[in-house]
Amino acid sequence: MIVTTPKKVPPMEEIGDEIFKIVLPQPFYAPNNIYLFVDNDGLTLIDSGYIESVPMLQASLKTRGFSLRDIKNIIYTHNHLDHISSSLILKSYAPKAVYYGYRAMQDGVGNYLDSMRLFEQATEDLFTVAFGDPVQLEKIISESRSGWVNFYSKFQETKKGDPILRIDKAIDHNDSMEIGDRRFRFIYTPGHNLYHITPVIQESGVYFSGDLIIANLTAIYSEMDGSLGDYYFTLSKLLEEPIKRLLPAHGHEIEDPMRTITLVKKTLSILEKGVIRRLRESPSDLLNLMEAAIGKKVHNGGHLPTALGLIYSIIKKLILEGLIRIEKRDSGYEIFHLKE
Template sequence: MIVTPPKKIPPMEEIGDEIYKIVLPQPFYAPNNIYLFCGNEGLTLIDSGYIESIPMLQASLRTKGFSLKDIRHVIYTHNHLDHISSALVLKSYAPKAIFYGYRAMQTGVGNYLESMRLFEEATEDLFRRAFGDPDELNRILTESRSGWNQFFSKFKETKKGDPILRIDHAIDHNDSLEIDSRLFRFLYTPGHNLYHITPVLPHSGIYFSGDLIIANLTAIYSELDGSLGDYYFTLSKLLEEPIRRLLPAHGHEIEDPIRTIQLVKKTLSILEKGVIRRLKEGSSDLLHLMEAAIGKKVHNGGHLPTALGLIYSIIQKLVLEGMIRIEIRENGYEIFHMR
């Protein structure tokens, strides 16, 4: 991969409390917020973005007189493509960088490319559950495979990539670490993702929430590696924290953190009640339940699999509670019925 400046350079913007933010566009979802600190040792990053975004990251750093070689610490919130896939090649450009992540993430992920192949297969299984129309299913599968092939091809372009996800310093829940003279505390915050952590600056009440909270909406997370029960638990624990600033990985800073977390919990409850109400009116499938709950506009962005995953998590919860049953038809397509 040749690291060259892009045509449009995202700014490295100071946002207060000695924190900088770079917004990196990427092909799958909303742009990523990369948060940075400038210290005595060099740069500390919260996440580093998608593999294809490395040129934009480098160009942005140069606007403040830095380069990729100045990166000394990279803290990963979780292992989704848009947050961590740059790590597969970043060590070649930032050889002195130390990488931090949840302890179970390295052993749980291992070969990142193989783990993403499994994720691709699970995504296709989710589409097969949702789409009963064979033509529509084939169209969705073709689009999905094109996106995944784009990622795998970008990795193949570089001669410096390592498919093994390597974490130099493993993080456990409630660990405290001094990183370049700045004290961090780390919370294990599963739900959106199995390996999700939230870095915290305890003395200033700043929480880097990754994908737990996106804007003022329910974080769309995946049934494939997330958990609705864990997500509820994490939100409840966050309400006990002294949050002053909540900085998400996508979108603007959360204006009222506590109120927003409460709203997200309420929204999840509303979504669940909506699924129950719709099924009481008659049997339905995952696609139509998702469209009724979230809207058809999801089809126009990269959030379709995660939106389906969110609703399917609710379905699984209701199945465990004995409220609904699943009828599996040809090719894995599913219909849901109230008991």
């Protein structure tokens, strides 16, 4: 991949507390917020974005007189490709960068491309559960595969890429360490993702929430590598934290962190009651339950797998509680019935 200046350069905007933000567009999901600190010896980043967004990242840095080589530290909130896949080539363009991430992430992920192929298969399995119409299923899987092919091709375009996920400094829950010119504390915050951490600047009360709490879609998490139980637990623990600012990886800054976290928990409870209410009316499948709960607009973006995953996790919770039974077809398609 040749790092060139894109036509439209996202600004490197100062947002207070000595924090800068770059909003990187990407071909799926909402744009990524990359948070930066200008240190005496270079730049510290919170996440670095999608592999295809590296040229935009470099162009944005240039607006403030920096380049990719000025990156000295990158802290990763988790290993989803819109947050970390750029690291597969940044090792060449930012050779002095030190990579920070949850301790289990490097061993758990290993070859990043292989891990994403497992994620791709899990996504298709979820679509198979949700879509009973073979034509509709084939269309949605074809679109999904096209997106994955694009991702793999972007890695293959560069001869400088390395598929092995690299973490130089392993982070455990409640670790505190100096990175750049400031001290960070880290909270292990699973739920959206198994390896999710929340970096905290305690001096200013700034929390970087990654994908735990995001402004463009409340209460979303990834069923493919997350856990609804962990998500509930993490939200409860966050409510005990002295949060002054909550900066998400997508969308605008959360204006009222405590109220928003409480609302997310309430939303999950409402969704669960909604699933029960709709199944009380008649048996239903995952697609219809998701559309009733979240809406059909979710089809028009990259949030469809996570929206389906969110509702499916609620269904599985209710199955474990003995409230729902599954009618599974040979194709893998499932219909859910509320037990009498």
